[in-house]
Amino acid sequence: MMGTSNPLRPLGRAFLAGVCALGIGTAGAADKPEQIDIGISAFLSGPASVFGEPARAAAEIMAERINANGGIHGVPVNLSFIDEGAGSAHLLSEYRRLVQSEDYDVMFASISSGNCLKVAPLAEDLEVINLMWDCGTQRVFEEGDYNYVFRTQANATPEMLASVLYLLKTHPDFETIAVVNQDYAWGRDSWNIFRTALQTLKPDVEVVAEFFPKFGTPDFSTEITRLLAMRPDVVLSTSWGGDLDNFVRQAKQRGLDERSTLVLPLAESSLERLGEDMPTGAIVGARGDHYYAHPGYADDEKFNEFVSSFREKTGNVPIYSAFHMVQAFDALQAAYDRAIEANGGEWPDTEALADAFEGLSFRGATSEITIRPADHQGLEDQMLGTAKQVEGKDIAELCDITVFPAEAITTPAGEDSTEWLKGLSADLLDTDVTTYPGCH
Amino acid sequence: MDLIIFTLAVLDGLAYASQVFMVAVGMTLIFGVMRILNIAHGGFYAIGAYLSAGIGLAIASAGLSPWLHLPALVIGAAMAGGVLGLVIERFVLRYIYVKEEVLQLLVTFAIFMILEDVQRLVFGVQPYAASSLVDAMGTINVLGIPYNAYQVLLLPGVAVLTLVGLRWFLHHTLLGHLITATAEDREAATAMGVNANRVFLLTFTIGTVLAALGGAFAAPTTAVQLGMGADMIVLSFAVVVTAGLGQVEGAAVTAVLIGLGRSFAIYLMPELDVLMPYFIMMLVLLVRPNGLFGTVQTRKI
Numbered sequence: 001m002m003g004t005s006n007p008l009r010p011l012g013r014a015f016l017a018g019v020c021a022l023g024i025g026t027a028g029a030a031d032k033p034e035q036i037d038i039g040i041s042a043f044l045s046g047p048a049s050v051f052g053e054p055a056r057a058a059a060e061i062m063a064e065r066i067n068a069n070g071g072i073h074g075v076p077v078n079l080s081f082i083d084e085g086a087g088s089a090h091l092l093s094e095y096r097r098l099v100q101s102e103d104y105d106v107m108f109a110s111i112s113s114g115n116c117l118k119v120a121p122l123a124e125d126l127e128v129i130n131l132m133w134d135c136g137t138q139r140v141f142e143e144g145d146y147n148y149v150f151r152t153q154a155n156a157t158p159e160m161l162a163s164v165l166y167l168l169k170t171h172p173d174f175e176t177i178a179v180v181n182q183d184y185a186w187g188r189d190s191w192n193i194f195r196t197a198l199q200t201l202k203p204d205v206e207v208v209a210e211f212f213p214k215f216g217t218p219d220f221s222t223e224i225t226r227l228l229a230m231r232p233d234v235v236l237s238t239s240w241g242g243d244l245d246n247f248v249r250q251a252k253q254r255g256l257d258e259r260s261t262l263v264l265p266l267a268e269s270s271l272e273r274l275g276e277d278m279p280t281g282a283i284v285g286a287r288g289d290h291y292y293a294h295p296g297y298a299d300d301e302k303f304n305e306f307v308s309s310f311r312e313k314t315g316n317v318p319i320y321s322a323f324h325m326v327q328a329f330d331a332l333q334a335a336y337d338r339a340i341e342a343n344g345g346e347w348p349d350t351e352a353l354a355d356a357f358e359g360l361s362f363r364g365a366t367s368e369i370t371i372r373p374a375d376h377q378g379l380e381d382q383m384l385g386t387a388k389q390v391e392g393k394d395i396a397e398l399c400d401i402t403v404f405p406a407e408a409i410t411t412p413a414g415e416d417s418t419e420w421l422k423g424l425s426a427d428l429l430d431t432d433v434t435t436y437p438g439c440h
Numbered sequence: 441m442d443l444i445i446f447t448l449a450v451l452d453g454l455a456y457a458s459q460v461f462m463v464a465v466g467m468t469l470i471f472g473v474m475r476i477l478n479i480a481h482g483g484f485y486a487i488g489a490y491l492s493a494g495i496g497l498a499i500a501s502a503g504l505s506p507w508l509h510l511p512a513l514v515i516g517a518a519m520a521g522g523v524l525g526l527v528i529e530r531f532v533l534r535y536i537y538v539k540e541e542v543l544q545l546l547v548t549f550a551i552f553m554i555l556e557d558v559q560r561l562v563f564g565v566q567p568y569a570a571s572s573l574v575d576a577m578g579t580i581n582v583l584g585i586p587y588n589a590y591q592v593l594l595l596p597g598v599a600v601l602t603l604v605g606l607r608w609f610l611h612h613t614l615l616g617h618l619i620t621a622t623a624e625d626r627e628a629a630t631a632m633g634v635n636a637n638r639v640f641l642l643t644f645t646i647g648t649v650l651a652a653l654g655g656a657f658a659a660p661t662t663a664v665q666l667g668m669g670a671d672m673i674v675l676s677f678a679v680v681v682t683a684g685l686g687q688v689e690g691a692a693v694t695a696v697l698i699g700l701g702r703s704f705a706i707y708l709m710p711e712l713d714v715l716m717p718y719f720i721m722m723l724v725l726l727v728r729p730n731g732l733f734g735t736v737q738t739r740k741i
Contacts, residue, residue, distance in 0.1 A: 044565075045560065045565070045666065046666060046667055047567075047665055047666060047667050049565035049666065050565060050566060050567065052565075053564075053565050053566075183714070209710075210710065211706070211710050212710065212711070213713060214671075214713070214714045216665075216667060216668070216671055218658065218661070218662035218663075218668060218671075219456065219459065219658075219661060219662060221452060221455060221456070221587075221588070221591060221661075222449075222452040222453075222456065222702065222703045222706045222707075223706060223710075225448050225451075225452050225585055225587070226448075226706060226707060228585045228586065229444075229445065229448060229584075229585055241567065241665070242567035242663040242665035245567055245569060245663045246569075246662050246663050249569060249571055249663070250588075250661070250662075253571065253574060253575065253579070253588055254579060254585075254586045254587065254588060255579070255586050273566065273567060273569070273663075277569075277571070
């Protein structure tokens with residue numbers, strides 16, 4: 001699908017067409033390679049492999065499907081994975097090796113925000129196209145300007161802002177909030193964004209406690225006792241993986257969910273593991289609009305085919321990191337389509353491919369995403385819902401699902417998220433959203 | 441801080457202390473007798489936890505009573521720890537007692553990494569949780585706050601039993617005497633006819649079983665996941681040093697100090713939470729450089 005947001009695009013195309021017609025040469029064209037080599041970084045070890053392994057499975061499904069259909073314009077794709085769990089030094093040296101020694105064409109990196117901030121300048125240095133397929137940090141494009149780096153999904157700001165909006169829509173009268181986040185960049189940054197948005201939209205809310213237990217804390221009982229005694233109306237946790245599972249399970253065992261509303265913006269990725277331990281009434285987010293039982297795509301062929309092939313391959317339902325991987329592949333395919341068309345059918349070189357990403361619109365398994373030409377940020381809708389245990393099902397359903405449109409909740413290009421959030425108006429709550437009543 | 445909050449913090453602290461004690465006591469024993477800082481301890485802990493979770497899940501899916509998990513986890517952990525301990529002591533550690541400490545450290549670290557990869561291979565990367573035992577035991581109300589009975593009754597009970605049992609074993613049985621004698625002075629004990637090799641094998645196996653038990657008892661309260669062993673190494677080491685090398689009673693007192701320190705930190709200044717074990721270690725070592733219960737070692741020439 002073509003984007004129309006780059007006004008220079010038709011000019012460039014006309015120019016290229018002219019050049020080709022004159023037979024001067026093929027600027028932006030390159031020889032068709034034997035295969036497209038894609039380097040993918042993801043956590044394949046350590047606690048964050050709960051995201052990396054599903055993403056790898058999704059990548060393999062996508063690559064198989066592309067190659068079974070004859071590749072991208074006849075060129076098959078070849079994947080190589082870098083384990084982020086081995087540390088950033090390893091990631092950066094492997095990244096360099098793949099691009100410089102092995103001539104990899106495109107890189108997908110990475111999961112960890114810290115790694116994303118290091119990979120972006122490296123990709124720029126190496127002049128290789130890098131798709132930020134899963135990074136959370138909003139800082140990459142707010143603090144830097146890149147030619148070769150694109151994000152095929154949202155970032156922490158719309159993710160947290162949508163969570164705040166959903167909370168305010170469903171629980172307009174709450175007065176107090178406490179937070180239990182992991183003590184590292186994501187836990188701290190996401191809380192800053194959430195708090196800034198919340199205090200702008202509802203200034204009378206009181207923050208009664210802030211806990212940042214160590215990453216990988218197995219036992220939250222002391223924090224939970226404290227929360228049980230304080231009875232805040234809302235308890236937020238942006239934790240993920242085993243940490244989130246532990247916090248939610250221990251909270252439910254002791255009835256914290258009966259005293260406070262749990263807000264869990266990443267819990268879509270824990271739904272299946274938590275099973276019956278996911279408390280009814282908890283607010284669940286999905287870092288985008290991904291949910292294996294998304295009611296908006298119940299009859300969508302592409303969505304259903306992906307969900308069922310993922311379940312067949314892994315035995316699990318796909319979580320957001322798997323959907324993010326699909327988006328990276330679909331963005332790549334759409335960019336090649338667009339670049340080849342702009343090139344008059346010739347295979348694009350790196351510059352021409354990079355041009356094609358600016359303003360590109362594409363569809364992963366769920367709603368359409370546009371890559372903003374100004375700062376390369378992806379505009380991805382955000383979905384939230386409320387968990388409910390259903391008799392006879394071993395995974396909680398999501399009820400009252402609301403999808404927030406990306407444009408309304410994403411920091412405008414060139415602006416700083418914190419400043420932008422401070423200037424929000426309560427009108428934002430009246431933005432048109434898509435709602436799906438009932439449980440799914 | 442009013443009395444209610446104080447009571448709650450003490451209860452939280454004691455519950456946490458019993459977990460810390462169960463984790464650290466095995467390492468304390470091994471260090472005391474064998475003078476080896478056993479990094480692999482974290483691996484045994486994790487294996488015990490994975491095994492316990494596996495047993496718990498199997499019991500749940502077979503529809504058996506969750507109470508079966510309790511005896512099953514004890515037996516499972518004892519067997520796994522026993523076998524691992526025997527094999528690793530007999531075929532690896534035995535050859536490095538006379539080597540440099542750095543080498544010993546590296547070898548146990550290597551064992552730890554191998555065990556970590558074994559967990560990955562066998563159990564995969566997803567966290568597992570088997571909390572039906574905790575659910576079955578239910579909660580008890582203290583001053584209006586529901587606590588898990590498993591954590592405030594069962595775990596402290598197990599920790600006290602372990603402490604009393606170890607004390608009795610070390611001070612009132614022949615085997616225990618042999619272990620304490622070897623710990624005190626290996627050469628003299630050997631000269632008196634004690635088979636030091638056998639004592640080491642026994643001590644290491646007991647230590648390994650204790651580590652696996654620590655993990656097995658922790659498993660119902662938490663999700664077992666990759667990396668869970670690594671954290672325990674550092675915490676256990678802090679306990680070992682604070683307690684005084686090889687002091688089982690010291691480990692218990694230190695665990696209580698760390699538990700209370702942590703819970704009061706979370707109540708008063710949550711930011712200090714992670715610092716507490718090391719802060720306590722530092723304070724104790726400033727006043728008593730050999731640890732709480734440590735004695736000055738005479739240097740033999």
